[in-house]
Amino acid sequence: MSLIDMGFHGNQFTWKRGKTESTFVAKRLDRILCCAQSRLRWQEASVRHLPFLASDHAPLYLQLTPEVKGDARRRPFRFEAAWLQHNEFQDLLTASWDRDIDTREALQRLEMTLRKWNREVFENVQRRKEDLLMEITEIQEKN
Incomplete structure (x- = not known):
């Protein structure tokens, strides 16, 4: 389908399991994919892996346009x-x-x-x- 992985900022893993060093496993399972047309339309788009809070999956935050800090x-x-x-x-x-x-x-x-x-x-x-x-x-x- 020629989809493009949009990359990310933040923690390198989006899923984790296990509490001890011997049982701990972490992977980047979750991703945001898009087609070339969408990537061209939103060239400034970025993906951030948010912190793990209530799940073993980290939420992904897609920001299509750069954050504008106003007065x-x-x-x-x-x-x-x-x-x-x-x-x-x-x-x-x-x-x-x-x-x-x-x-x-x-x-x-x-x-x-x-x-x-x-x-x-x-x-x-x-x-x-x-x-x-x-x-x-x-x-x-x-x-």
Whole structure:
């Protein structure tokens, strides 16, 4: 079928089994293949082997276009559903909402409060998660 293996970045193995040195086996079983036409269309595409977390297979991440890092100050405001799980969020929302002003102005003030809270409190959770995933990846690459 003339398929092309797209290669990868990250851990060289995508499957592992066994806990002890005598029973441990690891292989690169999982791959992303494409045809020549697709490879030409997405020349910047890359494949990353993510860390083993809940399975004996590592998830594969296909990114078709390069990641673009923009100016965070210019990004539009986005509500994060994960905020709802944070134990401080409901109190922050209740304390921040001003019923005595125009709804549009109240929303703008709330946006500023949530941006600050996200940066100071919630983003630390995201940063910790990213740090832990990076640590897991480094440990798995050493083995």
